Amino acid sequence: MKNQQEILIDKAVLFFKRGDFSLGYRTLLDAALHTDNVTIFKKVIEFVKNYESYDTEDKSSLITDFENCANTVKEIPIPNKNLIGKTILEGNNLVKEYGKSKFVLGPVSVELKKGDIYGLVGENGNGKTTLLTMLASLIKNSAGNLSYHFSEGYKDHYDLKSKLVYIPQRTGVWYGSVIDNLKFALVHHGVTGEKNELLVYMMIARFGLWKYKDLKWKELSSGYKMRFELARTLLRRPEIVLLDEPLANLDILAQQIILEDLKMLAKSHVNPIAMVFSSQQLYEVEKVSDKVIYLRNGKPSEELNLEGEEGNQLIIELDTQSSREEIEQNFDESQLEKIEFNGGVYILYFKKDIAFNTVLSIIAKNDLSIQYIRDISKSTRRFFVY
Amino acid sequence: MNFIKKVNKYLVEHYPLIWNTRLVWMLGIALLLHLIFFVVGYNYVNNQKEIVSESNLDSFYFGTSVVFVAILLSIIILLVWILYYLQNNAFKNLYNLKKGTLFIQFCTIFFIFFINITQYYSFKTGLKLKLRNTYAWEEIDTDIKEFNKLSLFLLQTKSDYNIDSKKYPAPFPLDYSDDKYDRLGRHIDTTKSYFKYNGYYHQFYKLDHKRILKDSKNISYEIRESNNFKYRTVFDVSKYQNLIDGSLLNYSDELYSYDQDSIDYKNRLKFYESLLNRKDEKEIEKTILPFFDLAKKYNVKHNLNVDDWLYLINTKNDYLLRGTIQNSKPDEERKERLKSDYYRTVFKYDTVSLAGRNEKELFFLRNSPLTKDNKNAIVKRSEKEYFSEIPYCNLGRLNYFFKNVHEAYNSKPSKEILYVLITISFILSLLLFLFKVTNIKTLLLSFVSGSIVLILVLLSIEYISSYRTGYHSRTYLEVWVFLLVGFAIIITSLVAFKKRWRKLITAILFSLALSIIPLLFVAMISLYEKFIRNKHLYKEVRRDPFLVWFDDYGFWVVMAIWLVSIGIYTIPIRKWKGLPE
Numbered sequence: 008m009k010n011q012q013e014i015l016i017d018k019a020v021l022f023f024k025r026g027d028f029s030l031g032y033r034t035l036l037d038a039a040l041h042t043d044n045v046t047i048f049k050k051v052i053e054f055v056k057n058y059e060s061y062d063t064e065d066k067s068s069l070i071t072d073f074e075n076c077a078n079t080v081k082e083i084p085i086p087n088k089n090l091i092g093k094t095i096l097e098g099n100n101l102v103k104e105y106g107k108s109k110f111v112l113g114p115v116s117v118e119l120k121k122g123d124i125y126g127l128v129g130e131n132g133n134g135k136t137t138l139l140t141m142l143a144s145l146i147k148n149s150a151g152n153l154s155y156h157f158s159e160g161y162k163d164h165y166d167l168k169s170k171l172v173y174i175p176q177r178t179g180v181w182y183g184s185v186i187d188n189l190k191f192a193l194v195h196h197g198v199t200g201e202k203n204e205l206l207v208y209m210m211i212a213r214f215g216l217w218k219y220k221d222l223k224w225k226e227l228s229s230g231y232k233m234r235f236e237l238a239r240t241l242l243r244r245p246e247i248v249l250l251d252e253p254l255a256n257l258d259i260l261a262q263q264i265i266l267e268d269l270k271m272l273a274k275s276h277v278n279p280i281a282m283v284f285s286s287q288q289l290y291e292v293e294k295v296s297d298k299v300i301y302l303r304n305g306k307p308s309e310e311l312n313l314e315g316e317e318g319n320q321l322i323i324e325l326d327t328q329s330s331r332e333e334i335e336q337n338f339d340e341s342q343l344e345k346i347e348f349n350g351g352v353y354i355l356y357f358k359k360d361i362a363f364n365t366v367l368s369i370i371a372k373n374d375l376s377i378q379y380i381r382d383i384s385k386s387t388r389r390f391f392v393y
Numbered sequence: 394m395n396f397i398k399k400v401n402k403y404l405v406e407h408y409p410l411i412w413n414t415r416l417v418w419m420l421g422i423a424l425l426l427h428l429i430f431f432v433v434g435y436n437y438v439n440n441q442k443e444i445v446s447e448s449n450l451d452s453f454y455f456g457t458s459v460v461f462v463a464i465l466l467s468i469i470i471l472l473v474w475i476l477y478y479l480q481n482n483a484f485k486n487l488y489n490l491k492k493g494t495l496f497i498q499f500c501t502i503f504f505i506f507f508i509n510i511t512q513y514y515s516f517k518t519g520l521k522l523k524l525r526n527t528y529a530w531e532e533i534d535t536d537i538k539e540f541n542k543l544s545l546f547l548l549q550t551k552s553d554y555n556i557d558s559k560k561y562p563a564p565f566p567l568d569y570s571d572d573k574y575d576r577l578g579r580h581i582d583t584t585k586s587y588f589k590y591n592g593y594y595h596q597f598y599k600l601d602h603k604r605i606l607k608d609s610k611n612i613s614y615e616i617r618e619s620n621n622f623k624y625r626t627v628f629d630v631s632k633y634q635n636l637i638d639g640s641l642l643n644y645s646d647e648l649y650s651y652d653q654d655s656i657d658y659k660n661r662l663k664f665y666e667s668l669l670n671r672k673d674e675k676e677i678e679k680t681i682l683p684f685f686d687l688a689k690k691y692n693v694k695h696n697l698n699v700d701d702w703l704y705l706i707n708t709k710n711d712y713l714l715r716g717t718i719q720n721s722k723p724d725e726e727r728k729e730r731l732k733s734d735y736y737r738t739v740f741k742y743d744t745v746s747l748a749g750r751n752e753k754e755l756f757f758l759r760n761s762p763l764t765k766d767n768k769n770a771i772v773k774r775s776e777k778e779y780f781s782e783i784p785y786c787n788l789g790r791l792n793y794f795f796k797n798v799h800e801a802y803n804s805k806p807s808k809e810i811l812y813v814l815i816t817i818s819f820i821l822s823l824l825l826f827l828f829k830v831t832n833i834k835t836l837l838l839s840f841v842s843g844s845i846v847l848i849l850v851l852l853s854i855e856y857i858s859s860y861r862t863g864y865h866s867r868t869y870l871e872v873w874v875f876l877l878v879g880f881a882i883i884i885t886s887l888v889a890f891k892k893r894w895r896k897l898i899t900a901i902l903f904s905l906a907l908s909i910i911p912l913l914f915v916a917m918i919s920l921y922e923k924f925i926r927n928k929h930l931y932k933e934v935r936r937d938p939f940l941v942w943f944d945d946y947g948f949w950v951v952m953a954i955w956l957v958s959i960g961i962y963t964i965p966i967r968k969w970k971g972l973p974e
Contacts, residue, residue: 057922068512145973145974146973146974147972147973147974163968163971164968164970164971164973165968166489166971168487168971169487169488169489169490169971182480182481183480183481187401187405189480190405190406191409191413191483192488194405194406194407195409195488195490196488196489199407200406203406204402243489275408280407309874329450
């Protein structure tokens with residue numbers, strides 16, 4: 008029976024064969040990183056150089072090299088560690104009060120587990136950053152208990168903070184070259200000499216920075232600065248990563264790649280990470296998150312009892328040129344409970360037992376012209392349209 | 394460039410602190426700079442004229458533009474370094490730092506500051522080496538001894554030939570008082586021996602200084618002549634009374650004292666005594682002749698000739714001072730003024746006919762020898778024969794020359810300058826370190842807070858002292874208030890950390906505490922010194938074993954305490970960084 012590492016490598020080869028070269032390449036790099044082996048790193052970096060110097064999008068001619076590389080990686084046995092699902096952070100009834108602004112966050116209770124991704128959504132000024140910084144131990148909670156369960160304990164608060172990685176929306180300014188900054192971060196975590204360089208190159212390749220590795224940080228675009236930040240973060244082998252608006256200022260493609268990377272890294276069977284990130288990109292957040300926390304006026308959705316209001320009814324977001332009356336004509340009263348229009352889109356609340364496919368078939372049958380439709384019954388999107 | 398890259402790559406992958414502090418490059422730059430200053434120092438002086446341009450070797454650095462160039466270079470190099478050093482900050486990025494790393498970091502930046510502001514030592518080493526390579530001390534020492542021997546005859550400073558300068562034979566040296574005829578008893582103890590000479594009464598004596606000190610309750614001050622009669626042991630030296638007018642027999646000075654010991658000096662006085670007592674002008678001429686070679690060797694400008702010089706030495710007349718040799722070439726105006734002081738008295742003989750003289754004239758003329766035929770009298774008369782030139786001997790800055798060469802052979806590095814440079818390096822390192830571990834806001838607020846505390850301390854002292862009187866209470870008060878506030882800041886900083894006060898306040902208190910620690914120790918020592926001074930005797934301050942020890946090692950102790958304090962404080966600073974806001 009194949010173990011998780013072998014499955015991952017097989018997936019990488021499969022992706023590459025199917026033509027998903029980038030995904031296959033990144034997956035193979037993840038597998039290689041799991042080995043933590045200098046010989047493997049050397050071999051993989053040889054392939055990386057070849058891959059990155061290949062100008063055409065079609066990289067199918069590299070499949071033999073890719074497979075050879077994959078087979079080499081496979082030679083290093085990586086037993087299943089079964090770390091996923093292990094609780095790493097527990098916060099019970101966390102409250103943060105700001106005296107002057109009268110703003111109160113919480114009480115919020117969270118339990119972060121390794122391998123889980125938590126999305127944090129809410130409008131501006133509702134406490135997302137406050138919650139993240141509180142979980143990162145950057146600010147002190149006014150009430151509640153916060154505890155961490157790292158695989159290795161921490162000696163003091165500095166030690167604790169060096170284990171917690173918080174990436175703010177506006178990342179710090181870095182001086183000097185990309186590579187030196189990454190090496191500098193890594194060497195402080197005990198990786199020196201040749202391994203330091205190889206691991207940095209691996210991480211650079213993993214986050215698509217290979218072509219920019221010799222540049223200075225200030226010469227990178229916003230998207231690549233975020234990739235640099237992630238590479239720097241991952242070199243520290245964190246068990247918890249807290250990201251504040253990592254998708255801000257990124258184009259759609261960059262957002263998708265970053266999210267995909269976050270998911271892959273969090274779900275690593277060797278070094279799984281509990282990841283929390285806030286974003287305004289609701290669809291993207293929900294796509295990768297195992298759980299989404301919605302905050303309104305500092306209160307989570309559970310606290311606001313929003314979940315219970317709608318129950319299990321179907322809620323649809325609809326963008327159409329048709330008028331409210333035309334929509335109502337298409338659905339009879341036994342199906343549609345209410346329609347809301349927030350000026351841009353319609354939110355349709357259906358009665359219990361009405362399925363999304365039923366609604367789609369009604370729309371198709373009546374030839375209702377629509378631009379966009381989405382089932383938001385389970386999405387926090389429904390909280391944004393009040 | 395390839396080499397630099399390779400070294401940087403190795404350092405960043407192995408020794409992040411060395412890479413971050415650019416220690417290797419700063420050490421390289423500092424060594425290069427030291428080498429340059431060494432070469433500059435070596436080539437700074439090339440001849441005697443250049444050597445005498447400054448009174449001591451330190452002045453070649455601190456008294457010239459070299460110091461400004463060095464300061465500017467240090468500022469430029471250190472500013473560029475600081476820019477690079479601040480680019481990476483493992484502590485602020487919460488990288489996994491070992492516990493001693495912060496302290497090692499402080500020591501490293503102190504070392505970098507220190508080696509980049511100490512070009513003075515290289516410059517001086519170069520300068521000293523040049524002087525040592527150019528001049529052999531044995532030769533210079535011989536010439537100094539010769540100059541010192543000759544100085545008796547140089548007749549440059551009139552006061553050196555006064556009787557109160559006389560140091561030999563016993564019982565000289567003596568203190569000396571004189572009174573005018575009509576004021577006898579004012580400065581002279583008439584109950585003891587004194588003598589009359591040249592319109593004045595004179596008394597020579599020795600004072601019992603130990604008794605004076607004891608009687609004056611250990612307060613050291615000069616006791617007035619009229620009040621010191623009871624402390625006088627009077628000597629009858631009336632046989633030397635003619636020396637009161639000034640004579641070479643009084644001269645007991647030393648022209649150049651560099652590396653000349655007391656035995657040399659005593660031997661020289663013995664030599665003077667025996668030479669002068671022999672009154673052999675030929676021997677004296679032999680003694681002064683080496684001067685002309687020395688003058689040539691050391692570019693001493695003079696117009697001395699043996700005849701005029703021997704005349705001024707006045708061998709036959711107890712060496713009484715006839716006039717001085719000017720210490721510089723007089724200008725025309727001065728020459729005219731001085732001309733009348735420099736002459737010989739010569740005697741001339743006139744043959745005067747006795748024929749046709751009256752009785753009165755004949756009486757006068759017959760006192761003079763007569764010619765064989767008794768018709769003429771040979772009358773002797775004196776005449777002033779003025780020197781063709783005013784004698785001068787300009788030794789110039791020859792003393793600077795001997796002093797600088799002597800320093801090149803004998804001086805040790807200046808302790809005071811070393812203290813200043815270490816203190817500057819320490820202060821700059823601490824400021825940079827605090828900026829590195831906190832931020833500019835904390836640093837500025839620390840400065841503001843420190844200023845406010847200082848103002849409050851000063852106001853408190855003024856307020857409290859307005860209710861108290863007395864100099865001593867005021868000086869005690871100042872130190873006590875300072876100590877109280879200082880210790881309060883240190884204790885508060887630790888309480889703030891323990892009780893988790895706001896991080897900014899804790900950081901400000903840390904900064905203040907680290908700045909104030911060395912001053913506290915200095916204040917404690919100052920308090921002890923004041924205590925000894927006030928409660929005991931003045932002289933005790935100089936004899937107190939602790940204060941004597943502190944004079945020698947106090948600086949190092951205070952610096953060591955400061956360094957240890959920084960080392961201790963890095964532990965809470967590390968923990969403080971990890972605390973939530």
